[in-house]
Amino acid sequence: MSSKTVSKALSILDVFTPDRPAWGLRDIARELEISHTIVHRLLKTFEEEGYIFQNPETHKYELGIKFIQLSNTVEERLRISDLINPIMKNISVETGESVVFTVIDNEEGLFVKIVESEHQVRFAESVGKRGPLYIGASHKVILAHLPDEVQDKIINQGFLDHAPQLVSKKSLLETLEFIRQQGWFYTAGETLNDAAAISVPVFDPKKNVLGSISVAGPSYRFTKEQAEKVLPVINKYIDKIDDIFSKVFFPSRRDYLLKNIT
Incomplete structure (x- = not known):
């Protein structure tokens, strides 16, 4: 199999998202501008191996349970749950809100872990959700610490x-400079209309930005004034979080580190 074919196969997997988990063959072909014949052949190969299945009722394709196995393998190797989950739970208990761990992956923000608050109304996002780095506090604090060329x-x-x-x-560049100087950021209604968050960056041992830790909740309850009150709680634990990632390599795709940009 050529590298070009592998790239096309992987691009098919990338179209499946929490917002759109099911696709028809023609929809995929149209989205990726790949011939129906090639898409059909690749889908059948994925289906035979358990990575994709075709729903017999809708006739649309969805990701298979093989990805649960792969996800568990990665989780077990990284021991993220064992290492960071207790800290995130402490932050959630002390603030009364949800806590979100976001990483940069392929120049996007990716929600990796969420510890939900015990409130009936809470931050309503899901692990695996991606978004551009110029939207929301959890993403902007990452963008603020990227090299200028990557920001551009x-x-x-x-x-x-x-x-x-x-x-x-x-104005966005001025905001990013403000974030660097302040060390944290708050937004409301950017990622979700009714959600707000306060976020601080997480770094690896070489002080390259890896992601962010955020406390999030519904904007009517989690105002900026309330967010600033919980900031000391986040800061109390951030050194422990950075220390974890000084010992565990997190395999997110941080392309900017591979481009000799410092």
């Missing part, structure tokens, strides 16, 4: 995509 690339792509959240590149 991500922001420029946002404007090319006509992202409605982007109004002015100048």
